[in-house]
Amino acid sequence: MSASAIALAAEVRSKERSAREVVEESLAKIAAGDPEIHAFIEVLTERALDRADEIDRIVASGSDPGPLAGVPVALKDNLCTSGIPTTCSSKILAGWRPPYDATVVERLRAAGAIVVGKTNMDEFAMGSSTENSCSGPTRNPHDHDRVPGGSSGGSAAAVAAGFVPLALGSDTGGSIRQPAALCGVVGMKPTYGVVSRYGLVAFASSLDQIGPLAGTVADAAVTLQVIAGHDARDSTSLAAPPPDVVAAVDRGVEGKRIGLVTELVDGTAPDVAARVRQAAEALAAAGALVDEVSIPQFRYGLAAYYLIAPAEASSNLARFDGVRYGLRVDAPDVAAMNVATRTAGFGAEVKRRIMLGTYALSAGYYDAYYAQAQRVRTLVADGFAYAYTRFDGLLGATAPTTAFRIGDRTDDPLSMYLSDTCTVPANLAGHPSISVPFGTGDGGLPVGVQALAPALGEQMLFALAGALERAAPDSGAVTE
Amino acid sequence: MSVGGARPRPQPAVIGSEQVAHVARLARLELSEDELARFTGQLASVLTYAAEIAELDVGDLEPMAHPLPLLNVFRDDEPEPTLDRATVLAEAPAAEDGRFRVPRILGDEP
Numbered sequence: 190m191s192a193s194a195i196a197l198a199a200e201v202r203s204k205e206r207s208a209r210e211v212v213e214e215s216l217a218k219i220a221a222g223d224p225e226i227h228a229f230i231e232v233l234t235e236r237a238l239d240r241a242d243e244i245d246r247i248v249a250s251g252s253d254p255g256p257l258a259g260v261p262v263a264l265k266d267n268l269c270t271s272g273i274p275t276t277c278s279s280k281i282l283a284g285w286r287p288p289y290d291a292t293v294v295e296r297l298r299a300a301g302a303i304v305v306g307k308t309n310m311d312e313f314a315m316g317s318s319t320e321n322s323c324s325g326p327t328r329n330p331h332d333h334d335r336v337p338g339g340s341s342g343g344s345a346a347a348v349a350a351g352f353v354p355l356a357l358g359s360d361t362g363g364s365i366r367q368p369a370a371l372c373g374v375v376g377m378k379p380t381y382g383v384v385s386r387y388g389l390v391a392f393a394s395s396l397d398q399i400g401p402l403a404g405t406v407a408d409a410a411v412t413l414q415v416i417a418g419h420d421a422r423d424s425t426s427l428a429a430p431p432p433d434v435v436a437a438v439d440r441g442v443e444g445k446r447i448g449l450v451t452e453l454v455d456g457t458a459p460d461v462a463a464r465v466r467q468a469a470e471a472l473a474a475a476g477a478l479v480d481e482v483s484i485p486q487f488r489y490g491l492a493a494y495y496l497i498a499p500a501e502a503s504s505n506l507a508r509f510d511g512v513r514y515g516l517r518v519d520a521p522d523v524a525a526m527n528v529a530t531r532t533a534g535f536g537a538e539v540k541r542r543i544m545l546g547t548y549a550l551s552a553g554y555y556d557a558y559y560a561q562a563q564r565v566r567t568l569v570a571d572g573f574a575y576a577y578t579r580f581d582g583l584l585g586a587t588a589p590t591t592a593f594r595i596g597d598r599t600d601d602p603l604s605m606y607l608s609d610t611c612t613v614p615a616n617l618a619g620h621p622s623i624s625v626p627f628g629t630g631d632g633g634l635p636v637g638v639q640a641l642a643p644a645l646g647e648q649m650l651f652a653l654a655g656a657l658e659r660a661a662p663d664s665g666a667v668t669e
Numbered sequence: 670m671s672v673g674g675a676r677p678r679p680q681p682a683v684i685g686s687e688q689v690a691h692v693a694r695l696a697r698l699e700l701s702e703d704e705l706a707r708f709t710g711q712l713a714s715v716l717t718y719a720a721e722i723a724e725l726d727v728g729d730l731e732p733m734a735h736p737l738p739l740l741n742v743f744r745d746d747e748p749e750p751t752l753d754r755a756t757v758l759a760e761a762p763a764a765e766d767g768r769f770r771v772p773r774i775l776g777d778e779p
Contacts, residue, residue, distance in 0.1 A: 288756045381736040395735045424742040425735075492719045503696060510697070512769055517762030523774045524697075532699040540698055545712060547696045548684065557723055558716075563732030565722045570733060603714050619736025644736070 190215060194260045194354040194408040198301065201248065201259030208244035208259030208303065212237050215261035215305055219352045227327050228337075228347040230266050231274060232306040237261065240303045247301075254301035256411055262297055263347040263356040266307040267314055268399070269388035270294055277390050278322035279312045281534025282515040291388020292423070293357060293399050293416045300415040305353060308343030312536045313506065314364055314392045316340050317608035320599055321538040328595070329372060330667040331634055335592040338368030338608075344402045345372040349667055355412055356402045361393050362494050363587075363612025365400045366624035370587035370637020373626045373664040375409045375654070376402045380644050381619030382427035384413075385420030393501035394425075396494075396616045406625060406654045410434045413647070429645070437648040438655035443476030445581045447653070452487040453585020453611050453639065460630030465586045468627050468638040471660035472584070472653075482580060486572030487614050489565045494613040495606055496549045496562035503546030509534065541602060570618040573643070582653045583641040586611050587624040591634035611639060621647050623654045628662035635664045683713045683720075 190197065190211075200206040216234055223229050247254045264270065267277045269287035276282045294304065311321040319327040319342025327342045329335040330350040337346040341358025345368035348356050358365040360378035369376025377400045384399045391397065401412035417431030449469045454462050473479040511517035511530030518529035535543070549558040576583060588608055598605040615622035621644070624637040638657055642650040684692075686709040693700050693708075700708065754767060763770040 285760055288752045288760065421744060425737060425739060427737070489722050489725065492722045495715060496719050496722075511762060512771055513757075514760050515762070519772070521772060523771050526772050527697045528699050531697050535698070537704075540693075540696075540700075540704075541708060541711060541715075543696045543698065544689065544692045544708065545715060548688070548692045548712070548716075551692065551695065558719065560732050561723055561725070561727070562719075563734060564727040564730040565725060566733040567730040568725070568727055570736075571730075601714075602711050603718055606715070606718075617733075617736075 190218070190261070190351055190354045192354065193405050194257060194403065195411055197260050197354060198256060198258045201244065202253060204248060208241040209238065211259045212241040212261050212303055212305065215353055219306065222350050222352065225328065225333065226330055226346050226350050227325060228308055228343040228350060228352060229263065229306040230276065230278065230309050230324055230343070233273065233304060237303050237305045244301055244303065256300050257297065257415060258301035260302045260355060261305045261353045262302045263306050263308045263344055263353045264294065264304055265310050265341050265344050265356070265358045267310060267359055267390040268294060268357060269390070270304065270307065273307065275307065275390070277313045278310045278324060279534065279536065279539070280323045280516060281509050281530070283323070285515045287388070289388060292385035292420045294388065296416050302355070308341070308347055308356060310343055311340035312539050313390070313502070314340040314359055314361055315502070315538050315542050317363070317367055317605050318598065319343060319368070320595065321536055323536060326595055329592045331373060331665060332592065332632070334594055335634070336371065336595055338371035338588065338592065340364040341402065342368045345369050345374055345376065348372070348374045348402050348404055351667065354404055355408055357399055358402050359389055359397055359399050360616065361396045361498060362616050363609045365402060366612050366622060366637070366639060367588045367608060369402055369624045371592040371635065373635030374402055374404055375406050375623065375625055376400070377409045377413060377623040378615060378621060379413060379417065380621045380647065382425050383417045383431060383647070385423040385426045387420055387422040391505040393498040394505060395501060396498060406651065406658045407435070407438050409623070410438050410651050432645065432647045434647045434651045437651040440652040440655070441475065442472055442652055442656045445477045445649070445652070446579065447472050447477045447479045448482035448576055448580035448583045449479060450487070450583050450585040451481055451483040452485065457586040457589040457611070458591070458630070461586050461588070461590060461636050464627050464630065464636040465584070465638055468657055468660070469584055472656055475656050475660060477656070482576050482583070484572040484576050486568045490569050490614045490617055491606065491610045493562040493565035493569065494609065494617060495545070496558050497566065499542040499546030500549045500559050501546070503543045503550065506539070506543055538602070566617045569614050573614070573618050573620060577643045582646070582649050585639050587637035587639040591630045591636060615641055620644050621650050623650055625654050625657040626661060626664035627657060629665045633665050684716055685709065
C-alpha cells in the first residue's frame with residue numbers, strides 16, 4: 190500500500206474511502222505480487238471483505254471503529270487465529286485451526302484492523318532467512334534472489350512489497366528487527382511483558398515478544414499502542430499501562446545522550462557500518478549528544494542465546510507429540526507414535542535446536558552450558574545497565590550484512606546464527622529495540638539501523654526512531 | 670569482567686555421534702545415518718562456538734532465567750469458562766467419548 194496505516198484509517202473514519210476499497214486494493218496487490226514473493230501462507234479474502242463491510246457499517250452508523258479502522262494487516266503464522274489455520278510453517282501443525290484468538294489479534298480487531306492473511310516464517314520462528322519453512326522460502330521484494338531475513342520474513346516482505354501497511358511478527362533473538370532491516374521497513378520489539386504472549390505459539394518463553402512491522406515509525410507506534418497492555422491470560426504480562434509512544438515519535442532527540450555501541454558496528458559489513466556511523470552523525474546534527482561506548486559483554490550474547498533459546502525450545506516443543514493437535518503418524522504404541530510423528534513433522538533446523546537444547550539441559554552438561562549461559566545473560570544485562578548510567582539510548586547495526594542470497598547459509602547453521610549477533614542482547618535483557626531503514630548498501634539493498642532503550646523506555650526508543658526516520662536517506666524503492 | 674570464586678571452570682567436550690544419537694532418543698526423534706553424521710558436525714560446530722562462554726569466570730553472577738523480577742502470579746480461584754471441548758477435540762488427530770484417543774501406552778497385554 191502506498192498510504193500509511195494512519196492515513197488509511199483517517200480516510201476510512203472520515204468516509205473518504207470505504208474499508209472495502211482499502212481491503213480490495215490490498216488483496217489485489219497480494220494476488221498480483223505474492224505468487225512471486227510468497228509472503229503469505231494463507232490469504233483470507235472472504236473473511237477480510239466481510240469484516241471490511243462490517244467496518245463500513247460501523248462508520249455509516251456514526252460510530253468509530255478505532256484507530257486502525259479498515260487497515261489491512263498481516264499476521265505471522267505463529268499467532269493463533271480462531272478457526273483459521275495456524276501452522277508456524279511446520280508440517281507438524283499443518284491444517285490445525287486454533288480454538289481461540291491470540292490477545293494481539295483480538296486487540297487489533299477491536300481497533301478496527303482487518304486481518305488479510307497469515308505470513309510465512311521460519312518453522313517455529315527458528316531461523317534468520319524464512320528458508321526453514323515447510324511451504325518454501327519467501328523472496329526479498331528488493332531482490333528476488335535474496336532472503337527477506339527471518340524468522341518474520343513473510344511479515345517484513347508483505348509490508349516491503351506494499352501488500353499491507355502493517356504486520357505483526359515475533360522476536361526471540363531478532364526475528365522482527367532483522368527481517369525489517371533486510372526488507373527496508375520498520376520493525377519493533379517491545380520490552381518483555383509489554384505485549385501479551387497469549388496465543389503466540391511458544392519458542393523460547395523468556396525471550397519471545399510480539400511486535401509490529403510497518404512502513405513508518407508512526408504506524409509502528411500506533412500499532413504498539415493498540416496491542417500493548419496487561420492481559421490476565423499471560424502471567425508474564427506487565428501490570429503497568431502501556432507507555433504513550435505515539436506522541437514520542439515527533440519529540441526529537443535534542444540534548445539526549447546517545448551511545449554508538451562499538452560491538453554493534455565493528456565486525457559488520459563496511460556498507461552497513463558506514464550507514465550506522467552516518468545515522469549517528471545525523472542524530473548529532475539533530476541535537477543529540479552522541480558518543481561511542483563499548484559494551485564488551487555483548488560479545489558473549491550470541492553464544493548464551495544459542496544455548497538458552499534452544500533449551501527453552503526443547504521444553505516448549507515437547508508438546509508436539511501427536512496427541513492433541515496437528516500431525517499424528519500412527520504406530521503400535523504411544524512412544525513409537527511420538528517418535529514417528531516428531532520425526533516426520535519437524536524440519537531439520539527445528540530438530541537441530543531441540544537436540545542442542547536437550548543436550549544443554551542434560552545431566553552432566555547443564556551447569557557447563559545452560560547455567561553458564563544464564564550467568565552470561567546476567568553479564569549482558571549488567572553491560573546494558575552500566576551503559577545506561579551514561580546514555581539515554583543506544584545505537585548500532587540491526588544485522589551484520591544486508592540481505593544474503595537464498596541458499597547461501599542453509600548448509601552452515603552457525604553462519605546463519607551469526608545473523609542475529611546484533612539483535613540478541615536486547616532479548617536477553619528484555620529491553621525494547623527498533624530497526625529503522627537508513628539508506629542502502631552495496632547493490633542498493635536496504636540497511637537497517639537499530640535503536641535501543643532501557644526496559645520500558647519505549648518513549649525514548651520511538652523519539653530516537655522518529656529522529657532516525659526523518660534523517661534517513663532513501664532506502665530504495667521496491668521494483669515490481 | 671567479574672572474577673569468580675573457587676568454582677572449577679567447566680570444560681565441555683565437543684559432541685560426538687554417540688551423544689547426538691542419545692540426545693535424539695531423549696528428544697523422541699529418529700535420525701537416519703546421514704542425518705546423524707550431518708547433525709553431529711553441525712552441532713559440534715555450534716557447541717564449539719558456544720563453549721567460549723564456558724571459559725568465562727562468572728561464577729559469582731546470579732543465573733538469569735527471566736528478564737522480569739516476577740515471582741508466582743496468582744489469580745482469584747474463581748471458575749471461568751474454558752475452551753469448548755468439542756471444538757478442541759475436533760482438531761485432535763483422534764478422539765473418542767469426549768477424550769483424546771491414543772495408541773496403547775503399556776506394553777504387551779498381561
